[in-house]
Amino acid sequence: MLLARGMLIVLSGPSGVGKGTVREAMLKESINKFKYSVSMTTRPMRPGEKNGVDYFFCSKNEFEEKIRQGEMLEYARYVDNYYGTPLRYVQDTLASGNDVFLEIEVKGAMQVRKKMPDGVFIFLTPPDLSSLRSRITHRGSEDSTTIDKRMEKARQEIKMMSNYDYAVVNDEVPKAVKRIEQIVNSEHLRVSRVIDSYRKMIGDK
Amino acid sequence: MLLARGMLIVLSGPSGVGKGTVREAMLKESINKFKYSVSMTTRPMRPGEKNGVDYFFCSKNEFEEKIRQGEMLEYARYVDNYYGTPLRYVQDTLASGNDVFLEIEVKGAMQVRKKMPDGVFIFLTPPDLSSLRSRITHRGSEDSTTIDKRMEKARQEIKMMSNYDYAVVNDEVPKAVKRIEQIVNSEHLRVSRVIDSYRKMIGDK
Numbered sequence: 001m002l003l004a005r006g007m008l009i010v011l012s013g014p015s016g017v018g019k020g021t022v023r024e025a026m027l028k029e030s031i032n033k034f035k036y037s038v039s040m041t042t043r044p045m046r047p048g049e050k051n052g053v054d055y056f057f058c059s060k061n062e063f064e065e066k067i068r069q070g071e072m073l074e075y076a077r078y079v080d081n082y083y084g085t086p087l088r089y090v091q092d093t094l095a096s097g098n099d100v101f102l103e104i105e106v107k108g109a110m111q112v113r114k115k116m117p118d119g120v121f122i123f124l125t126p127p128d129l130s131s132l133r134s135r136i137t138h139r140g141s142e143d144s145t146t147i148d149k150r151m152e153k154a155r156q157e158i159k160m161m162s163n164y165d166y167a168v169v170n171d172e173v174p175k176a177v178k179r180i181e182q183i184v185n186s187e188h189l190r191v192s193r194v195i196d197s198y199r200k201m202i203g204d205k
Numbered sequence: 206m207l208l209a210r211g212m213l214i215v216l217s218g219p220s221g222v223g224k225g226t227v228r229e230a231m232l233k234e235s236i237n238k239f240k241y242s243v244s245m246t247t248r249p250m251r252p253g254e255k256n257g258v259d260y261f262f263c264s265k266n267e268f269e270e271k272i273r274q275g276e277m278l279e280y281a282r283y284v285d286n287y288y289g290t291p292l293r294y295v296q297d298t299l300a301s302g303n304d305v306f307l308e309i310e311v312k313g314a315m316q317v318r319k320k321m322p323d324g325v326f327i328f329l330t331p332p333d334l335s336s337l338r339s340r341i342t343h344r345g346s347e348d349s350t351t352i353d354k355r356m357e358k359a360r361q362e363i364k365m366m367s368n369y370d371y372a373v374v375n376d377e378v379p380k381a382v383k384r385i386e387q388i389v390n391s392e393h394l395r396v397s398r399v400i401d402s403y404r405k406m407i408g409d410k
Contacts, residue, residue, distance in 0.1 A: 123396065129403070130403075151407055154403075154406075154407050155407055155409070158400065158403045158404060158407065158409075161396055161400060161403070162396065162400055164396050165395065165396060166391070166394045166395055166396060167394055167395075167396050167399055167400070168394060179390075179391075179394060182387045182390045182391045183391045183394060185384075185387045185391075186371070186384075186387045186388045186390075186391035186392070187391070189371045189372055189373055189384060189388060190370065190371055190372075191328065191366055191367065191369050191370060191371060191372050194372055195363065195366060195367055195372070198334070198335075198359075198363045198366070199363060201359075202356055202359050202360060202363065204360065204363075
């Protein structure tokens, strides 16, 4: 096989959709060898957690210094703590020809998209979004405030989705994992990802 | 599931790469339900062939009239006969939500690309293209004219490939078929192909 640059795979979606569960199943069962990028945080380590496995733990000053130095691929502040993805690990892993798997929040994914537009951006879709149509049809059976809230949520989810390459419904975790694997395998066959290797092979480029 | 427009899948590649064999295996074994678009030709029917199965057979006048009316999605003339893909069948099948599978020559594929840019264009790659590197390394063992010819052929193949979305190596037919199936499944999850259905569902757009 031809050596190509690794691929960045970003899994994201609305909160509560089950990103973490799909990511864990993905990394455990997948025959593809992804490198999972461990996030960095300033929140205190909890009992049982390990530095470098669950998170890279650091101080607020260290995190802010990394932001200033441009060493974070993406980050966000929740309540009083920072969470983010260190850039270096991602860059080095891609350069060595390995795929990197990121599971992050929607806002973070949009930061990554700007910096690494050749990544594969996958939006995990709540199953109730695709079943919404039948619920609307049976509108009489639910009160209108519930329906209106759900409609507004759906509208926001569809808006988020529009910024991604693929939409994967998380109806059942093993099915979602299989769909993501197919996307990854398929993206590896993209002409835009392999043609440089071919050109180099014959000495062109 | 949401009803979406069918997808046009175009399989092409250099002559002799085994497009026909892969297409036959594809349509026989695939769990995906493709509709295969039967080509039209002006060459005489051969014993055992059936009109509408192997080809749609017609006269040169009829074919030229169809070209004039814009009823051919793509066509070419080989020796003294026309070969081409009638547009109507492809359009109707896509509109009914079914995928259409075309297996055509490189020049025809480029005509289709212009008319239907949202199709999925797959380039079937000769296995000796990806193994060329090792052959070049052992250059001493082959005479230089053979190597030069092979290099020129490779250069042309890579140039053709650059106009496609995906490159699938035809090393073994079942493997090539599996890769194409993954591409098709994956393309069905593209946000650009599904988002309109979601928007319609909530009454937007």
